[in-house]
Amino acid sequence: MTELEIGGIPARTLAEEYQTPLYVYDEEKLKNGMKRFKQGFISHHFNTKVLYASKAFQTIEMLHLVKEQGLGLDVVSGGEIYTALAANFPEERIYFHGNNKTLGELTYALNNGLTHFVADNLMEIELLEALCKEYSKKIQVMLRLNVGIEAHTHEYIVTAHIDSKFGMSYESEDCQQALQLIKKSSHLQLEGFHAHIGSQIFDLTAWFAEIDQLISYLKDFDETLSLNLGGGFGIRYTDNDRPLPIEDSLRQLIRHTEETLEQQQLKISQLIIEPGRSIVGEAGTTLYTIGFIKKTPHKTYYFVDGGMTDNIRPALYQAEYSCDIATKLSEEKTEKVTVAGKMCESGDIVIKEVLLPAAKLGDILAVYATGAYGYSMSSNYNRTVTPAVVFVGNGESRLVVRRQEYSDLLKGEVAYEHP
Ligand SMILES: Cc1ncc(COP(=O)(O)O)c(C=O)c1O
Structure with missing residues (x-):
């Protein structure tokens, strides 16, 4: 394979259709993750229950999958309860x-x-x-x-x-x-x-x-x-x-x-x-577009069009990730680079050091295993809009959360008359 596919769809096609940054979830992986827990956690001596820790990734569509797979739910806030209720999640299966x-x-x-x-x-x-x-x-x-x-x-x-x-x-x-x-x-x-x-x-x-x-x-x-x-x-x-x-x-x-x-x-x-993480983490990939490439005396930076606003984990606790240029899977990895985000923080580094092929502006970078604590910890820092979430499977994709628009950033702001 020379080009990355997720759920049977080329990453490039997903990036074109939904723009980047983009959270992509492989729906089969989500379902299989839950099945493995449900089927593997069984005893003949006592009852067992698997609760999905929804702080890792909570959207209505995700909760429908959790419901269908027969898991319970761990929620930690009024907002998580509100979302669970919006998904008609059975109340008796929720732990607060x-x-x-x-x-x-x-x-x-x-x-x-x-x-x-x-x-x-x-x-x-x-x-x-x-x-x-x-x-x-x-x-x-x-x-x-x-x-x-x-x-x-x-x-x-x-x-x-x-x-x-x-x-x-x-x-x-x-x-x-x-x-x-x-x-x-x-x-x-x-x-x-x-x-x-x-x-x-x-x-x-x-x-x-x-x-x-x-x-x-x-x-x-x-x-x-x-x-x-x-x-x-x-x-x-x-x-x-x-x-x-x-x-x-x-x-x-x-x-x-x-x-x-x-x-x-x-x-x-x-x-x-x-x-939480073990159900959704590896099912998620974030697609970014590479923008400017900059060489400093000791480093080469590939800048991407997202960063700590869609994935705070590297900045928050030095979390490490792996990545590929989605259209260059078979190209030799000749460049030792730092993948950096676009936010105004020097700590906004996606991956500190990684070997990648030579890139050009517009290449799609796929960061793997971003399914847990990425979207759920996203922010609007720098008035950055939150990326869309897409579920893919069997060669088809569906929008689960639309990308925020600039007008979403003003929602909740109180408008006063000004001369
Ligand atoms: C009480 C509790 N349960 C479950 C989880 C989920 O942990 P993980 O996503 O690592 O499986 C957390 C994570 O912080 C937690 O605090």
């Missing part, structure tokens, strides 16, 4: 997370039929209790626990982790008070415990440690609870990333949970996971 849900968001969630809440702290439990009383609601609550395990790509560290922004330590007074409050409540039912130990995890021992820790709390309860392990499955951004096969990882997580429960003579009713 977040460390500082506002009164408005909690009220909105309760009055729109959400029944699963992952509570972060004692004040949230107190507020939920008051609101459920006021609105005569009954909900299930998971407590987000800080299990003192910090997973990094290839290792994990055990930390005291007492000062994390997220969750509570099980032993803390706040957590024990929250449990007491739930126990006494006729509105709140304890569903179980949740933890999330990191992202881009390639090493299962961190998950095993998390499972052990969560299971250790169960002996304090007569009722059979559920456990939620969070998300964090790693994906391949560059050749340096070697993620474990998902199916095998899921099997091992299930087996470890089953064995640990058996050893400790304990039971759970349900095991939940919340993958």
Whole structure:
């Protein structure tokens, strides 16, 4: 193949039809990503549930796919709930997370039929209790626990982790008070415990440690609870990333949970996971047009027509990506270049150093694995319009989000009379 195709369509054709920058998602990859989780995360000893962490990429069309594939949903804000409702996502399959849900968001969630809440702290439990009383609601609550395990790509560290922004330590007074409050409540039912130990995890021992820790709390309860392990499955951004096969990882997580429960003579009713990146990341590619090319004494820059506004990850945490010139796949990669965005920030670098063929103005550059936390973290910095999102498959494409227009930038601005 000399030219990049996505979902059976040449990248160049997509760029011509929808302009660049462009977020392109391979719909089959999205569906297969979800199927792998749904089919691989099964136990004969307890129920299992896969929630898609929609912060990674949320649009109505994406949520329709999630719904069709039978997954649940992890949402973290009123806006994510609003989008889920707009997609007619079944309310009972939605879990509402977040460390500082506002009164408005909690009220909105309760009055729109959400029944699963992952509570972060004692004040949230107190507020939920008051609101459920006021609105005569009954909900299930998971407590987000800080299990003192910090997973990094290839290792994990055990930390005291007492000062994390997220969750509570099980032993803390706040957590024990929250449990007491739930126990006494006729509105709140304890569903179980949740933890999330990191992202881009390639090493299962961190998950095993998390499972052990969560299971250790169960002996304090007569009722059979559920456990939620969070998300964090790693994906391949560059050749340096070697993620474990998902199916095998899921099997091992299930087996470890089953064995640990058996050893400790304990039971759970349900095991939940919340993958985000691993479902959408590698299904997404961003297409850019190369503009000016500039040589400095030590560098060659290929400038592209987007950057940190459509993908903040490199600037935010030095995330690495791989790329190709879409029409020059078979050309020799002779140039060591820096791919830089067009925003007014020196940190607006898409890829710090990469080998590419010699390029010319107008070439299409494809950056791979941009499907997670790209569109969802996009901004209008420099009054840049947000690119369109297109789903492709079987040689066909469909617009899922239209490119913003300049007039969108003024939406919400209040117009005053000026002489
Ligand atoms: C609580 C929780 N669950 C799930 C996820 C999804 O993680 P990932 O996209 O790495 O799978 C996150 C990510 O921040 C999270 O905070």
